[in-house]
Amino acid sequence: MLPSNVDKLLNHQYVTNDPLHQLFDAVKAISVQGYDEERRVIYWNEGSTSLYGYSKQEASGKKLEELIIPEPMRDKVIAAHHDWITKGIAIPAAELSLRHKNGHAVAVFSSHVMFINQHNVKQMYCIDIDLTEVRQAQAQAHFKEQMLKTIFEAIPDLFFLMKPDGTILDYHASNKNTLYLPEAEFIGKRMMQVLPTEVARKFQRHIDIAKSTQQKSIISFEYELAMPQGLAHFEARINHIEKYQQIMVIIRDITEQHKTAELIKHQAYFDSLTDLPNRFLALDRLSQILIKAERNNAKAAVLFLDLDDFKKVNDSLGHEVGDAILVESARRLQQVLRKEDTVGRLGGDEFIVLLKDFNASEHILAITENILNVFRAPFNINGRELVLTLSIGVATYPNNGNNASDLLRNADTAMYQAKTLGRNTYSFFTKAMNTQMLRRFKVEEQLHGALEREEFTLHYQPQIEVKTGKIIGAEALLRWHNPALGQVTPDEFIPIAEHSGLIVAIGKYVFNQALSFLKTWQSHTEKPYTMAINLSPRQFRDTELLNLLQDSLNKLNIDAQQIELEITEGLLLGDQTHIQQALQTINDLGFTLAMDDFGTGYSSLNYLRKYPFKTLKIDRSFIQGIALNTSDYNLVKATIAMSHSLDLTVIAEGVETQQQLAILSKLGCNTVQGYYFSKPILAAQLLELSTQQSAE
Numbered sequence: 001m002l003p004s005n006v007d008k009l010l011n012h013q014y015v016t017n018d019p020l021h022q023l024f025d026a027v028k029a030i031s032v033q034g035y036d037e038e039r040r041v042i043y044w045n046e047g048s049t050s051l052y053g054y055s056k057q058e059a060s061g062k063k064l065e066e067l068i069i070p071e072p073m074r075d076k077v078i079a080a081h082h083d084w085i086t087k088g089i090a091i092p093a094a095e096l097s098l099r100h101k102n103g104h105a106v107a108v109f110s111s112h113v114m115f116i117n118q119h120n121v122k123q124m125y126c127i128d129i130d131l132t133e134v135r136q137a138q139a140q141a142h143f144k145e146q147m148l149k150t151i152f153e154a155i156p157d158l159f160f161l162m163k164p165d166g167t168i169l170d171y172h173a174s175n176k177n178t179l180y181l182p183e184a185e186f187i188g189k190r191m192m193q194v195l196p197t198e199v200a201r202k203f204q205r206h207i208d209i210a211k212s213t214q215q216k217s218i219i220s221f222e223y224e225l226a227m228p229q230g231l232a233h234f235e236a237r238i239n240h241i242e243k244y245q246q247i248m249v250i251i252r253d254i255t256e257q258h259k260t261a262e263l264i265k266h267q268a269y270f271d272s273l274t275d276l277p278n279r280f281l282a283l284d285r286l287s288q289i290l291i292k293a294e295r296n297n298a299k300a301a302v303l304f305l306d307l308d309d310f311k312k313v314n315d316s317l318g319h320e321v322g323d324a325i326l327v328e329s330a331r332r333l334q335q336v337l338r339k340e341d342t343v344g345r346l347g348g349d350e351f352i353v354l355l356k357d358f359n360a361s362e363h364i365l366a367i368t369e370n371i372l373n374v375f376r377a378p379f380n381i382n383g384r385e386l387v388l389t390l391s392i393g394v395a396t397y398p399n400n401g402n403n404a405s406d407l408l409r410n411a412d413t414a415m416y417q418a419k420t421l422g423r424n425t426y427s428f429f430t431k432a433m434n435t436q437m438l439r440r441f442k443v444e445e446q447l448h449g450a451l452e453r454e455e456f457t458l459h460y461q462p463q464i465e466v467k468t469g470k471i472i473g474a475e476a477l478l479r480w481h482n483p484a485l486g487q488v489t490p491d492e493f494i495p496i497a498e499h500s501g502l503i504v505a506i507g508k509y510v511f512n513q514a515l516s517f518l519k520t521w522q523s524h525t526e527k528p529y530t531m532a533i534n535l536s537p538r539q540f541r542d543t544e545l546l547n548l549l550q551d552s553l554n555k556l557n558i559d560a561q562q563i564e565l566e567i568t569e570g571l572l573l574g575d576q577t578h579i580q581q582a583l584q585t586i587n588d589l590g591f592t593l594a595m596d597d598f599g600t601g602y603s604s605l606n607y608l609r610k611y612p613f614k615t616l617k618i619d620r621s622f623i624q625g626i627a628l629n630t631s632d633y634n635l636v637k638a639t640i641a642m643s644h645s646l647d648l649t650v651i652a653e654g655v656e657t658q659q660q661l662a663i664l665s666k667l668g669c670n671t672v673q674g675y676y677f678s679k680p681i682l683a684a685q686l687l688e689l690s691t692q693q694s695a696e
């Protein structure tokens with residue numbers, strides 16, 4: 001049942017707009033409310049119920065301000081309505097925040113009309129459109145705008161909005177310094193007007209592709225621009241915003257990535273120490289040169305360069321000095337060559353030079369001579385003057401090979417030949433060298449596993465005391481018989497074993513064998529014989545060497561003084577600390593240190609003074625000459641006198657004649673060894689020989 005006053009109001013004499021009400025009743029999405037002069041509800045359609053929550057019955061007769069006007073607005077609304085009724089001042093349409101039955105705010109766009117009915121009574125109609133969704137959409141749009149703004153500010157990329165013809169409409173740049181031009185100069189302009197022609201063309205080409213492509217994929221490309229801070233590299237990504245016929249271009253500064261990529265590429269192709277092309281690039285260039293040479297019927301040459309004694313310098317003076325020498329060598333090589341020639345570093349102390357378009361071998365000769373010449377000047381490293389020469393091997397196209405690897409191998413072979421010719425020289429590849437190189441490969445191949453196959457034996461050469469003519473010791477000398485190669489001399493296989501590192505294991509074998517024979521020899525004869533053993537420089541790089549020496553002593557109970565360790569001067573070059581320490585430890589353990597081959601190297605008295613040597617061994621090349629020429633005689637005489645003044649025992653090797661022995665005896669030489677007494681012999685033979693001698 002409706003309350004009687006409501007019923008009365010709904011049938012009120014004011015309600016005369018029936019046709020209009022029928023229309024409003026049909027419109028459910030819009031709220032239409034009618035009010036009398038006292039602002040009491042006289043009409044309330046379904047749209048009002050759904051917008052404000054009051055049913056028609058609940059609303060009818062209630063005052064506008066009691067229903068949907070929030071408290072703070074009430075007086076204003078009442079006053080405005082009053083003004084309209086009394087003074088005819090219309091209430092303008094406005095966006096308002098009104099109130100739902102539940103109390104929550106309702107956003108509406110409210111329009112108002114005033115009717116005067118046939119009874120001359122004023123009726124106000126309010127037509128309210130729900131703005132909730134509009135507000136939500138606005139809030140959403142605002143949020144998205146803020147989000148985009150934040151993203152644009154956070155991303156260093158540039159965003160350009162363009163027309164398909166390349167006219168720049170808008171942009172976003174978090175850092176305006178990244179812009180090629182100030183904003184005023186490009187907005188509204190076409191790219192052709194603001195960018196360098198080449199770059200603008202590139203843009204337009206890719207925009208056209210983006211427009212024409214069926215797929216929605218992003219088109220990207222790279223370009224570069226001269227910026228005030230230098231050449232910059234960019235990546236542009238183009239996206240076609242089809243619906244709006246616009247193009248979005250996102251530009252990223254990739255200068256740093258570009259630099260990194262360039263650096264990585266450089267590191268892959270260039271040597272990090274000297275900045276020369278590395279092996280990979282140099283061989284690639286050689287292949288290119290050969291392709292062209294074949295096409296043009298031209299010649300080419302490969303020069304294989306290796307610094308003489310670099311390993312010694314590196315090991316003795318340290319890697320910093322070695323590096324400085326390599327850098328300076330690279331500089332000198334570049335300085336002496338033409339721009340069109342390539343110089344590269346193959347690794348270690350090996351360099352390569354590629355020559356093209358030359359007419360005659362004289363041209364190569366001139367270049368090799370220039371290279372050797374430029375190395376004559378001493379290297380000044382950390383205030384120290386060092387003379388370093390090099391050996392050069394030459395192989396030419398087409399005579400010595402028609403591909404990069406053959407030419408490189410043959411130039412390497414020729415370089416080895418230059419080394420054997422005495423270093424600091426060059427050598428052109430010949431077929432005979434090839435044979436030598438093949439032999440070297442074969443020897444190295446067979447050396448691997450020779451120990452395990454028990455192909456080595458030790459021979460011992462007796463050492464004789466000059467004063468008594470009696471055997472006082474022996475030198476252990478290695479012999480190698482290989483089934484494929486036959487007898488191979490130590491002069492041939494020791495350097496190869498050194499080079500390949502196999503000498504470490506072989507040296508251990510020699511040491512163990514020699515010591516165990518010495519033990520047998522001493523116990524059979526009950527004589528304090530000594531044993532001389534050769535130690536090569538590579539063995540000193542083996543951290544196990546000192547342990548090996550110590551363990552052998554402990555195991556065999558031999559007096560260390562009876563073991564003479566022979567080293568050559570090369571080991572001492574440069575006063576390397578770890579060599580110094582090793583020699584000192586060897587001395588502290590009680591071993592006798594002997595300087596071998598004295599006279600053939602630097603013959604430095606300083607080394608004799610500085611290191612704990614007890615014996616000096618004069619090289620056999622001088623002994624051969626003592627009876628023949630005064631210079632050898634004088635040298636041997638001076639060496640013996642000097643050694644004695646330093647308290648060193650002198651041993652002369654390679655004594656082959658009675659005359660040589662007599663001279664050495666006269667000069668006061670302490671010990672001799674040589675074919676005059678005995679060739680190196682097997683252990684059993686030495687045992688027999690010494691037993692015989694003791695019996696005499």
Ligand SMILES: Nc1nc2c(ncn2[C@@H]2O[C@H](COP(=O)(O)O[C@H]3[C@@H](O)[C@H](n4cnc5c(=O)[nH]c(N)nc54)O[C@@H]3COP(=O)(O)O)[C@@H](O)[C@H]2O)c(=O)[nH]1
Nearest residue numbers: 477478490491494510534535536653654655656673674675
């Ligand atoms: N690191 C090691 N080096 C070794 C070892 N065994 C040998 N070698 C070194 O090889 C080089 C050549 O040695 P080899 O062919 O054995 O020659 C030695 C003697 O046979 C030879 N000799 C001795 N007396 C005479 C002679 O009267 N005439 C003559 N023409 N030759 C003679 O001299 C070599 C002695 O060499 P060394 O005293 O060491 O200088 C040689 O350099 C050996 O050191 C090894 O186990 N480890």
